[in-house]
Amino acid sequence: MPLPLEATFRDALAEANRPLAGMWVCSGSPLIAELCAGSGLDWLLVDAEHSPNGLESVLAQLQAIHGYPIHTMVRPPVNDTVLIKQYLDLGVQNLLIPMVHSVAEAEAAVAATRYPPHGVRGVGSALARAARWNRVPDYLARAAQTISVTVQIESAAAVAAVEDILRVDGVDAIFLGPSDLAASMGVLGQQEHPEVRAAVEHCLAAAKAATKPAGVNAFNPDTAKHYLDQGADFILVGADVALLARGSESLAEQYVNKNDDGAPASY
Template identity: 85%
Template sequence: MWVCSGSPLVAELCAGSGLDWLLIDAEHSPNGLESILAQLQAVNGYPVQALVRPPVNDTVLIKQYLDLGVQNLLIPMVNSAAEAEAAVAATRYPPQGVRGVGSALARASRWNRVPDYLARASETVSVTVQIESTAAVEAVEEILAVDGVDAIFLGPSDLAASMGVLGQQEHPKVRAAVEHCLTAAKAAGKPAGVNAFNPDTARSYLAAGAAFVLVGADVALLARGSEALANAFATRDPADR
């Protein structure tokens, strides 16, 4: 599920829920370096995988996230193999990439307490790139072929917007594009995930080959749950709310 609140307490609540993985989001959520660090610390030790999404495919931001101790990155809006290569390069020290060296200052290396961290850092990092535009769908095979891209993730909301059907994540041509990418990932031997809050859609994508699915968000659960309480117990006229 998404963790968008920026709250370490909420992140910890979600981490102990029994879910497989959490996405700590900084693209559409009020998350900076300090709050991401606090949430990583809050979920550490729970049997859940944490992915973190930066707001942009940026070398400096990715360096900072990695130094914080982020191990699983979800890179948004990757539209070409070249952009995927740039994302991977940002996670690798030279000569394989362009990641700046600051391990003595970084939580990732436990401040140089992890033996041989510089040589082995890439073994601790996964890179998942988001396919969420028509250009990305057209280039999905090339993106999947990039060495260091571990997985792809489909974003039907932005994909729908890119296809001219804004807000229609269930549109047949959006569904077809998602399923095309799932098939391409299977052929490439790499896992693919998708965002699907509709339970029937989520199950359909799992049946079509999705390896992981985002099925909810902390803020959405709180919004809908609090609305349900208000509808059940509030005495005011709903028109006055």
């Protein structure tokens, strides 16, 4: 039976009349992914760069999220041709490629998502969920239309090259990572540093000039609002693991009595 695929994140951004708000899914749990999928947010980012996610757990989360009215983006741990091929064959349609510092790295990311002669993606659609095991009509010819590529700008080198990166054919959007950007600028842990914020704002302006969407990671509500006011088209405002950590700490603060030395009064 012929089957359709979902619209891409690129399509969602083009059709949106407001910035799209999302959250990280870092637990590796399909149950938590499904819980977040019903949140009412616009998109989820399933992370495999800094989270305990392999191919099997990414697949399980894609299946758990499928059917909910939310877009799913997946971040692989590295900009690697073989790994990107595997993610695409799993059925990942929206990729966030980390640590893209140059035009060459952006071009390599795009090439990994395209079949020859336009790229280097290996052909295995008959075996793969990507084409629903050859149930998606003309998948090989249309595959590029079913995939969006967002590259992550998170170093001083990437900021310097952002205008050229934005011109790479097949780069659909950029996403700013202030944490790694701060580290590369010599202010580790200071995402709110004025120079970091200025670099993010520069990239947002460059994206607007190039008429390509730009997103940013900003858990601080005031910072999120600032970047939205500066023209961010999509944003990440929280993470499953962070929400659980802060929420459980709040419960402990409210209900666990402390001794003078700060130790819990009970086990």
